Amino acid sequence: xxxxxxxxxxxxxxxxxxxxxxxxxxxxxxxxxxxxxxxxxxxxxxxxxxxxxxxxxxxxxxxxxxxxxxxxxxxxxxxxxxxxxxxxxxxxxxxxxxxxx
Amino acid sequence: xxxxxxxxxxxxxxxxxxxxxxxxxxxxxxxxxxxxxxxxxxxxxxxxxxxxxxxxxxxxxxxxxxxxxxxxxxxxxxxxxxxxxxxxxxxxxxxxxxxxxxxxxxxxxxxxxxxxxxxxxxxxxxxxxxxxxxxxxxxxxxxxx
Numbered sequence: 312x313x314x315x316x317x318x319x320x321x322x323x324x325x326x327x328x329x330x331x332x333x334x335x336x337x338x339x340x341x342x343x344x345x346x347x348x349x350x351x352x353x354x355x356x357x358x359x360x361x362x363x364x365x366x367x368x369x370x371x372x373x374x375x376x377x378x379x380x381x382x383x384x385x386x387x388x389x390x391x392x393x394x395x396x397x398x399x400x401x402x403x404x405x406x407x408x409x410x411x412x
Numbered sequence: 413x414x415x416x417x418x419x420x421x422x423x424x425x426x427x428x429x430x431x432x433x434x435x436x437x438x439x440x441x442x443x444x445x446x447x448x449x450x451x452x453x454x455x456x457x458x459x460x461x462x463x464x465x466x467x468x469x470x471x472x473x474x475x476x477x478x479x480x481x482x483x484x485x486x487x488x489x490x491x492x493x494x495x496x497x498x499x500x501x502x503x504x505x506x507x508x509x510x511x512x513x514x515x516x517x518x519x520x521x522x523x524x525x526x527x528x529x530x531x532x533x534x535x536x537x538x539x540x541x542x543x544x545x546x547x548x549x550x551x552x553x554x555x556x557x
Contacts, residue, residue: 356487362452410536
């Protein structure tokens, strides 16, 4: 079982700090877990496409309670736009992010 | 060497000339691949892959010849919709130049088959692609291509 107290330990041990800014709102520094997933883009009509990756950051849902698409998050001085939002049943929210709006 | 191979050789040579230094919109000619089946990397953008996917025999040929309709598909890849549009124009320009010489005298005609088909996706970065399809009509001796 994964308890709320474990969540805090998990983020304390593995997270890095990021700056989350809701549109029209105030920035806050929150811990996030960064991960990437390989994917091929624009593999149209049987052509090979372009290799790339999807970037996903996982945050505590309490840190991003009203997150919306196109909110921004800064990680290591690079600004990303949130493109997809997925809340888990474990108290976290996974955010797919992109360098482009 | 077959006429089909000669036409493909000309195409490959001309596509590799798509460089800004030669007056084109893009440097897509730096990354030209035939029948590549593994994805391009970001370092290979802009780039293109071409394939001669279909060589159809025309129903009517001149006496002693086979008339072939060689369908060629060129897929261009880049990092923005604007770059893809620019690369499409470059590829069209190359096809036009080849048609002007009738592919070095090997072909009878060139037909732009379907225009182009374009897609743009945003993942870690923006990535776009478009396919330009055209057909080269040429005559070869019977049972040759």
